Amino acid sequence: MKKIEREVLIIGGGSAGMAAAAEIAEKGHSVVIVERESTMGGILNQCIHNGFGLHRFKEELTGPEYAERYVNIINELPIDQYTGMTVTEIDDQKDFKLVYAFSSHEGMVEFKVKAVVLAMGCRERNRGNIGTPGSRPSGVFTAGLAQRLVNIDGLIPGKKCVIVGSGDIGLIMARRLSWVGADVQAVVEIQPYPAGLTRNIVQCLNDFNIPLHLSHIVSKIYGKDRVEGVDITPLIDGIEAPVQTFHIDCDTLLLSVGLVPDNEVSKKAGVIISNQTSGPAVDGNLMTNVEGIFACGNVLHVHDLVDFVTEESIRCGSYVNSYLEGKTKGSQYSVMAGANVRYITPNKFTSDSDNKFYLRSMIVKNQAELVVSLDGREIIRKKQKHVQPSEMISCEIKADLLKSTGLNEKSRLEIGLKS
Amino acid sequence: MTREIICISCPIGCHLSVSYRDNGNVQEKDIQIENNKCSRGLIYGKEEILSPKRVVTATCAIDSIHMARIPVKTTGALLKNSIYPLLEDLYKIKLMPPVSAGDIVLENFMNSGINVIATRSLSR
Numbered sequence: 001m002k003k004i005e006r007e008v009l010i011i012g013g014g015s016a017g018m019a020a021a022a023e024i025a026e027k028g029h030s031v032v033i034v035e036r037e038s039t040m041g042g043i044l045n046q047c048i049h050n051g052f053g054l055h056r057f058k059e060e061l062t063g064p065e066y067a068e069r070y071v072n073i074i075n076e077l078p079i080d081q082y083t084g085m086t087v088t089e090i091d092d093q094k095d096f097k098l099v100y101a102f103s104s105h106e107g108m109v110e111f112k113v114k115a116v117v118l119a120m121g122c123r124e125r126n127r128g129n130i131g132t133p134g135s136r137p138s139g140v141f142t143a144g145l146a147q148r149l150v151n152i153d154g155l156i157p158g159k160k161c162v163i164v165g166s167g168d169i170g171l172i173m174a175r176r177l178s179w180v181g182a183d184v185q186a187v188v189e190i191q192p193y194p195a196g197l198t199r200n201i202v203q204c205l206n207d208f209n210i211p212l213h214l215s216h217i218v219s220k221i222y223g224k225d226r227v228e229g230v231d232i233t234p235l236i237d238g239i240e241a242p243v244q245t246f247h248i249d250c251d252t253l254l255l256s257v258g259l260v261p262d263n264e265v266s267k268k269a270g271v272i273i274s275n276q277t278s279g280p281a282v283d284g285n286l287m288t289n290v291e292g293i294f295a296c297g298n299v300l301h302v303h304d305l306v307d308f309v310t311e312e313s314i315r316c317g318s319y320v321n322s323y324l325e326g327k328t329k330g331s332q333y334s335v336m337a338g339a340n341v342r343y344i345t346p347n348k349f350t351s352d353s354d355n356k357f358y359l360r361s362m363i364v365k366n367q368a369e370l371v372v373s374l375d376g377r378e379i380i381r382k383k384q385k386h387v388q389p390s391e392m393i394s395c396e397i398k399a400d401l402l403k404s405t406g407l408n409e410k411s412r413l414e415i416g417l418k419s
Numbered sequence: 420m421t422r423e424i425i426c427i428s429c430p431i432g433c434h435l436s437v438s439y440r441d442n443g444n445v446q447e448k449d450i451q452i453e454n455n456k457c458s459r460g461l462i463y464g465k466e467e468i469l470s471p472k473r474v475v476t477a478t479c480a481i482d483s484i485h486m487a488r489i490p491v492k493t494t495g496a497l498l499k500n501s502i503y504p505l506l507e508d509l510y511k512i513k514l515m516p517p518v519s520a521g522d523i524v525l526e527n528f529m530n531s532g533i534n535v536i537a538t539r540s541l542s543r
Contacts, residue, residue, distance in 0.1 A: 038485060048490035048538065049476045062476055064490045064539035068520055151478055154487035179477060179506055198432035202425050203473065207499070366431060386431045 002109045006030040006080065007324055009099050010117040011087045011265065014042020015306050016297025016313040017119035018070040023317025025077040029324055032080040032111065034087050034101050040074070041067030042121055044306065046148045049172055051199075055307035066306060082106070090116055090269035092290055115320050118266050118280065118288075118295040119313065122259040122302055130164070130257050134221030137228070143169040143256035147176065156180050158252025162230055163187045164218050168196040168304070168390075170256025175204035185248050187212045188232055193364055195390055197304070218253070219245060227251050259302045269293060276343035277301040283332045283348035284355055285319040286312070294320055301345050301358065304392055308358065315356065329353055333407055338371065338416020342389065349413055351402040357395045361387040361417055369418040370395060374402070375411055387417060424467050428459040435464045445469065472496035476538070477506060479524060480513040483541055489514055490538045491524050497533055509535065516541045 008024050010017045013035030024031045039045065044052070047063030054060055057069065074081070085103035099111040124142040141149075141157050147169065149155040159182055163170045166189040174184045187205060192215045194201050205212055219233040219240065230253060233245040261279040263271065271288045274281040279300040280288040287294050296316035297309045322328050332348040337359065344359040361368075368387045372380035372395070379401055387393060395415060421438040436453040439445050445468055452464040466472075474496050478488035497505060505528055512524060518541050525535040 045539070048478060048492075050474055050492060060474075062490060062492055062538045065520060068540060150488075151490065152486045152488060154478070154480065179475075179502075198425060199427040202427050206425070207473070385429075 002106060003112065004032065004109060005112045006032045007113060008115045008117065008320055009034065009111050009113040010119055012042065012119035012121055013040040013081065013083070014119065014121050014297065015044055015070065015309045016121065017117070018074050019310045019313035020117050020119060020296055020317040020320070021079050022073050022077060023314045024320055025079045027321045029321060032082065034085050035081065035083045036086050038084050040071050040081065040083065046151045048151050052306050055305070056310050087265055090265060090293065092269055097292060115292045115294065115323055117316060117320060118293065118299050119297050120262045120265065120299045122298040123262045125258045125260055127255060132218055132221060135223055137223035137226050139223065139227030139251055140221065140253045140255065143173045143254045146173055146254050150176055150180060156182060158182060160185060160250040161252040161254055162218070162248055162250045163254045163256060165189060165256035166194040166196050166212060167256040167258060168200050170254060171196045171200040171204040173254055173256070174210055175208065178208045184208065184210050185250055186210065188216045188218055189214050190217050190235065197390060221253060227253055259298065261299045261302065263299060274347065276337065277345055282346045284346055284350040285323070285328055286316045286346060287319065292323065301343065304390060308392060308394065333411045333413065336412055336414045338414040340417040340419055341415060344415055349397070351399055351407055354399050355397045357415060359393050359395065359415060361389055361393060363417065363419055364388040365419055371416050371418050372397060373414050424464055426455065426460045426463045428463050431456060433460050435460055437464045437468060439468060471499045473499055473502065475502055475505060477509050479509055481516065481518065481541065482513065483516050484543060485541065489518060489541060491535050492538050494534045494536055497531060501529055501531065504529070516543050
């Protein structure tokens with residue numbers, strides 16, 4: 001078995017892994033990226049639509065263009081890149097970690113490293129996760145898989161499609177399928193409000209007169225070998241109203257019903273997963289409960305903008321640098337999600353440096369207020385023009401605000417939204 | 420006639436009520452816009468009636484060992500009614516590697532001044 005020794009191993013060569021690797025290599029530490037696909041870039045490669053990079057590069061790029069900017073950055077740096085290689089296990093030996101991976105080209109490889117960055121991204125929820133009754137014909141795809149088939153493999157999944165879920169991938173696929181000549185019959189959303197960004201509702205559905213059925217579910221799938229149609233049932237006060245069920249003939253059903261951080265390898269290494277985010281619980285240094293294992297990007301929590309993934313991952317890279325140099329920030333105190341906040345990450349803060357948090361709202365509201373309190377005492381109140389669950393909120397808290405506050409081990413920071 | 424258009428200039432997404440006389444040749448001064456919270460709503464609403472435009476992203480065939488399609492985009496927003504003719508043209512194109520991001524795939528489509536460029540590089 002081939003044995004390789006480096007300071008840091010990064011699992012995943014998407015936007016998170018590349019940004020973290022660049023930050024680490026720039027400080028002179030040796031770093032290796034292990035990527036499962038044959039090229040770097042991750043999910044960006046199949047997201048051929050534009051709207052990426054407005055924050056990071058101050059221009060509107062498509063997914064592949066954004067990926068290529070970062071591929072060019074990491075190619076300029078001394079970063080080892082292994083593609084077509086899958087990590088199967090992280091063995092924590094306290095002072096160092098052994099990471100096992102394999103590829104058809106290299107066979108089994110053992111990496112000996114001081115730190116590991118989890119950057120595996122997320123995977124799609126599927127039919128099993130939403131429990132749709134009916135037969136099990138072919139023609140049921142997750143939206144991301146359909147996106148890959150159309151945009152990279154050049155295959156069109158079907159001619160008459162219904163999309164379940166109004167998440168951004170589903171909306172983007174409604175337009176993409178319309179543009180490759182398929183007929184999108186409807187988008188069905190269980191919630192009373194759309195899950196995706198408003199601009200995607202406008203440009204991907206309204207432009208093509210595709211109906212969006214809010215508070216509706218697909219209640220049955222028909223077809224033996226191939227999907228032949230679906231039943232759609234409205235929810236009235238949250239309860240199915242079967243009398244009003246209607247039928248749509250279609251040959252394809254796309255599911256855009258959410259993403260789950262992909263943490264199988266993390267769990268095996270003993271990393272504790274947060275119930276709120278389904279990603280690792282991390283401290284203010286984006287380090288998991290296993291010392292030396294860090295996490296960033298969609299494996300930590302599902303982001304809606306790649307720019308935020310990059311920002312978080314650069315920070316993660318700098319925390320890894322501090323760790324390698326023995327300068328990791330000291331005492332960590334608890335952070336809790338307050339009123340109307342579904343989750344917040346990281347779950348710890350420090351008073352030694354500035355803290356950045358990402359949180360997700362549970363409510364849709366104009367003119368909301370973000371309220372930060374420390375041990376019950378309000379320290380920040382900030383106006384938010386508009387909040388909704390599909391748009392992540394970022395919040396920065398300067399170290400000065402926390403330093404002179406008499407922190408003790410029970411100290412608790414709470415961030416909430418006032419409705 | 421009156422149309423409801425959602426403004427996408429910012430995340431608030433005002434539901435604009437846009438009224439105009441549909442005589443086949445709508446003038447800017449004949450367009451009335453209500454329910455906008457800021458002036459950007461006025462600009463957006465008028466543009467959507469007078470000359471709605473969209474950036475188009477699509478793929479062309481490529482003869483590569485890595486993938487069957489290569490992503491492309493228009494260099495600017497194209498009039499909405501030119502989109503399907505453009506897609507027809509794009510789907511007839513087959514590229515050969517090497518391709519660099521930014522390479523022109525289709526020049527000055529229908530004299531619009533808009534090019535279609537590759538958005539991914541591929542060496543083989």
